Amino acid sequence: xxxxxxxxIFKNFGTVEVLKGIDIEAKTGEFVAxxxxxxxxxxxxxxxxxxxxxxxxxxxYIGDRLVNSVAPKDRDIAxxxxxxxxxxxxxxRENMLFGMQSRGVPKAEQVxxxxxxxxxxxxxxxxxxKPGQLSGGQRQRVAMGRALVRxxxxxxxxxxxxxxxAKLRVEMRTEIKKLHSxxxxxxxxxxxxxxxxxxxxxxxxxxxxxxxQQFDEPQTVYDRPxxxxxxxxxGSPAMNFIPADLVxxxxxxxxxxxxxxxxxxxxxxxxxxxxxxxxxRVILGIRPEHLFRFNDDLKAQKPGIATLTAPVELVEPTGAxxxxxxxxxxxxxxxxxxxxxxxxxxxxxxxxxxxxHACIFDPETQRLI
Amino acid sequence: xxxxxxxxxxxxDAEAAGARRRWVxxxxxxxxxxxxxxxxxxxxxxxxxxxxxxxLPEINHxxxxxxxxxxxxxxxxxxxxxxxxxxxxxxxxxxxxxSLAMTIPATIxxxxxxxxxGYILSKWKFKGSDILFxxxxxxxxxxxxxxxxxxxxxxxxxxxxxxxxxxxLIHCVQGVSFTTLFCRNFYxxxxxxxxxxxxxxxxxxxxxxxxIILPISPPILIVTVIWQFTGIWNEFLFGVIFTSGxxxxxxxxLVALGSGGLTVHAYNxxxxxxxxxxxxxxxxxxxxxxxxxxxxxxxxxx
Numbered sequence: 001x002x003x004x005x006x007x008x009i010f011k012n013f014g015t016v017e018v019l020k021g022i023d024i025e026a027k028t029g030e031f032v033a034x035x036x037x038x039x040x041x042x043x044x045x046x047x048x049x050x051x052x053x054x055x056x057x058x059x060x061y062i063g064d065r066l067v068n069s070v071a072p073k074d075r076d077i078a079x080x081x082x083x084x085x086x087x088x089x090x091x092x093r094e095n096m097l098f099g100m101q102s103r104g105v106p107k108a109e110q111v112x113x114x115x116x117x118x119x120x121x122x123x124x125x126x127x128x129x130k131p132g133q134l135s136g137g138q139r140q141r142v143a144m145g146r147a148l149v150r151x152x153x154x155x156x157x158x159x160x161x162x163x164x165x166a167k168l169r170v171e172m173r174t175e176i177k178k179l180h181s182x183x184x185x186x187x188x189x190x191x192x193x194x195x196x197x198x199x200x201x202x203x204x205x206x207x208x209x210x211x212x213q214q215f216d217e218p219q220t221v222y223d224r225p226x227x228x229x230x231x232x233x234x235g236s237p238a239m240n241f242i243p244a245d246l247v248x249x250x251x252x253x254x255x256x257x258x259x260x261x262x263x264x265x266x267x268x269x270x271x272x273x274x275x276x277x278x279x280x281r282v283i284l285g286i287r288p289e290h291l292f293r294f295n296d297d298l299k300a301q302k303p304g305i306a307t308l309t310a311p312v313e314l315v316e317p318t319g320a321x322x323x324x325x326x327x328x329x330x331x332x333x334x335x336x337x338x339x340x341x342x343x344x345x346x347x348x349x350x351x352x353x354x355x356x357h358a359c360i361f362d363p364e365t366q367r368l369i
Numbered sequence: 370x371x372x373x374x375x376x377x378x379x380x381x382d383a384e385a386a387g388a389r390r391r392w393v394x395x396x397x398x399x400x401x402x403x404x405x406x407x408x409x410x411x412x413x414x415x416x417x418x419x420x421x422x423x424x425l426p427e428i429n430h431x432x433x434x435x436x437x438x439x440x441x442x443x444x445x446x447x448x449x450x451x452x453x454x455x456x457x458x459x460x461x462x463x464x465x466x467x468s469l470a471m472t473i474p475a476t477i478x479x480x481x482x483x484x485x486x487g488y489i490l491s492k493w494k495f496k497g498s499d500i501l502f503x504x505x506x507x508x509x510x511x512x513x514x515x516x517x518x519x520x521x522x523x524x525x526x527x528x529x530x531x532x533x534x535x536x537x538l539i540h541c542v543q544g545v546s547f548t549t550l551f552c553r554n555f556y557x558x559x560x561x562x563x564x565x566x567x568x569x570x571x572x573x574x575x576x577x578x579x580x581i582i583l584p585i586s587p588p589i590l591i592v593t594v595i596w597q598f599t600g601i602w603n604e605f606l607f608g609v610i611f612t613s614g615x616x617x618x619x620x621x622x623l624v625a626l627g628s629g630g631l632t633v634h635a636y637n638x639x640x641x642x643x644x645x646x647x648x649x650x651x652x653x654x655x656x657x658x659x660x661x662x663x664x665x666x667x668x669x670x671x
Contacts, residue, residue, distance in 0.1 A: 073571035099570030
């Protein structure tokens with residue numbers, strides 16, 4: 001059963017089409033993240049689910065009910081905003097009461113709901129404060145509390161962590177994850193931060209220019225990105241893209257491209273078959289963490305290892321890992337190494353490339369082959 | 370340690386001392402000019418206040434601008450209750466209350482309308498709402514004199530000439546452009562997310578206005594009320610033209626009092642009447658002045 005179904009949704013602002021046929025569904029209890037760069041339409045889509053924006057074309061169901069023309073208050077949803085949108089003149093308690101009073105919930109239930117939610121979120125001590133007297137994290141918590149008192153069918157989050165500093169953001173992210181696992185409500189979560197999407201969601205919809213590029217589980221989106229946009233957007237630092245040719249290599253197919261010294265490199269595909277016939281142009285996508293300093297142990301551990309030699313141009317230690325910029329042909333390729341045995345600037349390193357994790361894209365359609 | 374202490378005492382920085390001297394000299398010049406100008410501005414007020422306590426013969430003898438040699442509250446009582454203006458001898462008391470009866474309702478109504486207009490034009494935009502706002506802003510720039518003829522026609526048609534109610538109507542309509550401008554520009558800075566959150570919470574148009582917008586509004590409402598109150602109270606053109614005698618607001622009555630052709634000019638009574646007429650706006654400024662400055666300079670809540 002799905003508690004949210006979005007079918008072929010379009011949205012126009014005047015002549016500008018900002019959403020072009022979105023299809024997404026969230027099963028009951030699922031945590032769906034809408035992720036994409038700013039302007040991709042994710043916030044508009046969320047506003048349409050909430051009923052704050054009208055639907056130009058298509059259908060939105062919450063549960064089994066078509067809600068296209070249902071008022072926001074009657075959709076049985078609760079929303080947490082990026083700016084928290086706490087009513088500034090009301091205390092925390094009044095903020096949480098406001099919705100229930102508007103809907104005419106009986107007094108006893110109101111009191112019980114405040115009691116339940118404030119102890120759940122541990123904000124009892126804040127109930128009589130005004131939003132101006134709260135820290136960023138506390139406001140965030142109160143905003144979630146205001147959503148929770150409703151006990152809705154659907155939770156909507158609109159970039160709720162963007163206004164917090166980095167440390168608090170990680171804390172609150174964990175908190176939201178815990179919250180979801182305890183409450184178990186269907187949740188739609190908009191973010192431009194792919195790490196948030198990866199860590200929180202049970203499924204991710206990656207959006208770009210008004211359409212969904214891929215809608216799948218986080219690891220699948222990461223490992224098998226549907227196209228070059230998704231591949232480049234998910235993961236930081238981003239995936240390396242190397243234009244190459246598919247060539248025959250013994251009984252296997254390999255990707256072939258120029259190394260820094262002008263010689264041709266051949267990397268055998270780990271599972272090359274089907275569309276990956278020799279003789280076509282492709283783009284090899286390889287993530288920074290799938291480049292290693294080559295040695296014999298590596299070959300034993302990872303079955304898909306192929307090698308290439310590249311000069312190291314720049315090294316950036318971050319403590320936990322060391323980034324290295326290396327030259328391949330005309331391109332710079334970024335690798336992520338363990339600090340022990342990391343490359344040194346000027347070194348000509350022999351790289352082990354884990355071809356089992358390589359992605360091959362069509363240069364024209366940019367799709368995964 | 371000892372070396373450093375000696376060095377601190379011993380150094381005399383000629384450059385720093387010079388800068389300090391120039392700074393002091395600059396301040397002296399600036400304050401002297403400021404004091405001079407404030408004296409120029411205060412002079413008329415001082416003359417009027419002093420004359421309101423002088424006897425008429427003494428004024429006539431020593432001239433309008435002179436140090437008082439007599440002192441009495443007589444002219445204040447006359448101006449308030451017994452001086453003859455335009456045929457009736459009841460002072461400006463009645464006109465003072467006319468002005469209150471006109472200014473208070475007109476201020477409240479125009480401010481309320483401005484708040485509702487501003488709320489709609491910022492938070493419930495519709496197709497053409499920006500154009501409508503632009504048209505309303507014309508009212509800010511068009512001088513009131515241009516509206517005299519239309520108002521004369523309209524008041525005649527609806528039988529509100531020579532009536533305080535007619536003036537209330539005029540001031541509500543003439544003022545609504547300003548109040549809308551003030552409120553709209555204040556509300557535009559209130560985050561839209563607040564309205565969205567309230568809509569999801571189940572609040573409608575009026576409940577959002579009443580429970581969320583108005584509680585944030587005191588800074589701008591105080592500004593608007595002060596602006597409207599002083600503006601309407603001090604306005605005299607409409608009062609002079611559309612009312613006469615006992616229906617006149619105090620500003621119009623002061624004009625009549627000043628130009629009473631037959632009698633001797635009673636400068637002391639006129640001074641007292643002018644001060645009576647100026648008291649309410651002054652009072653409003655004293656009570657709300659700090660909010661006025663604060664409201665004009667501060668943005669909305671973050």
